[in-house]
Amino acid sequence: MPDKIDRYAVFGNPVAHSKSPFIHARFAAQTGQKLTYTAERVEPGDFENAVARFARNDGKGLNVTVPFKQEAWQLAARKSARADRAGAVNTLIIHDTDDYYGDNTDGIGLVRDLTINHALDLEGKSILIVGAGGAVRGVIEPLLGTGPASLTIANRTKAKAVQLANDFADLGQIVGCGLDEFGGNSFDLIINGTSASLRGELPPLPGTLIHASTFCYDMMYAPEPTPFMRWAQQCGARQVVDGTGMLVEQAAESFRIWRGCTPATAPVIEALREQLQLETESR
Numbered sequence: 001m002p003d004k005i006d007r008y009a010v011f012g013n014p015v016a017h018s019k020s021p022f023i024h025a026r027f028a029a030q031t032g033q034k035l036t037y038t039a040e041r042v043e044p045g046d047f048e049n050a051v052a053r054f055a056r057n058d059g060k061g062l063n064v065t066v067p068f069k070q071e072a073w074q075l076a077a078r079k080s081a082r083a084d085r086a087g088a089v090n091t092l093i094i095h096d097t098d099d100y101y102g103d104n105t106d107g108i109g110l111v112r113d114l115t116i117n118h119a120l121d122l123e124g125k126s127i128l129i130v131g132a133g134g135a136v137r138g139v140i141e142p143l144l145g146t147g148p149a150s151l152t153i154a155n156r157t158k159a160k161a162v163q164l165a166n167d168f169a170d171l172g173q174i175v176g177c178g179l180d181e182f183g184g185n186s187f188d189l190i191i192n193g194t195s196a197s198l199r200g201e202l203p204p205l206p207g208t209l210i211h212a213s214t215f216c217y218d219m220m221y222a223p224e225p226t227p228f229m230r231w232a233q234q235c236g237a238r239q240v241v242d243g244t245g246m247l248v249e250q251a252a253e254s255f256r257i258w259r260g261c262t263p264a265t266a267p268v269i270e271a272l273r274e275q276l277q278l279e280t281e282s283r
């Protein structure tokens with residue numbers, strides 16, 4: 001009998017445009033690992049059954065994306081400390097048909113993109129993160145781990161930002177506020193963690209947030225600059241980037257957890273940027 005090939009997938013809804021199969025196929029080729037990785041659309045209410053079916057059919061690991069990250073957190077009986085704290089799981093290791101381990105690689109993906117790929121030293125810096133949803137919760141602990149002077153969470157619904165800041169107050173200097181409460185302060189790093197870019201929207205932010213050496217980061221990835229990126233450019237930010245690197249870095253950490261080897265991310269980030277560009281041009 002031929003050896004069974006280990007199966008991996010990303011579960012989400014919608015998931016058709018996921019770039020994870022593209023990324024993991026390149027990681028597998030680069031490291032000589034035999035595996036398959038597909039994008040699977042899961043219907044609401046079917047997540048637990050879909051994971052169990054996948055586990056029975058040679059499934060070894062899953063990435064989990066919107067809207068199932070909280071369900072994956074509940075499903076995983078054992079979790080890493082970072083996933084536990086994030087309240088969300090984006091990576092499942094399937095040990096057995098009913099034995100799943102949960103991890104969250106989003107935060108480390110963001111931090112590696114910022115500190116390694118973009119060579120930012122965040123120690124002693126002032127960081128502003130806009131948004132207070134699940135995506136932001138997942139990155140707070142690793143961001144605080146870089147030793148910033150302060151982390152400000154600003155959100156349209158102020159109460160959510162204040163709650164998040166309270167939840168992580170033991171880990172560092174962190175405050176929550178509304179979008180109109182900056183009091184003329186500017187920041188060294190501004191991260192857009194809202195879902196506004198998905199709809200081509202821009203959170204209402206004052207230009208005074210940006211000074212001549214501010215670095216601006218949109219956690220969303222896109223072939224064209226997002227409204228947040230265009231705003232940051234117009235306000236004179238030193239550098240403005242999207243989340244393509246974060247996407248590849250979180251995938252690399254998942255791959256390492258599953259396969260025990262670390263792929264090189266730079267060539268895959270470049271290939272993904274080219275792919276996104278091609279897809280835009282052919283539209």
Ligand code: ATR
Nearest residue numbers: 131132133134135136156157194195196201202203
């Ligand atoms: P995700 O899992 O992507 O974080 P979410 O939990 O629904 O999604 O959170 C979306 C975040 O984007 C929230 O912080 C939301 O602000 P509210 O809490 O006030 O809803 C923010 N957001 C979405 N669209 C926005 C917009 N047009 N302007 C400002 N903030 C926006």
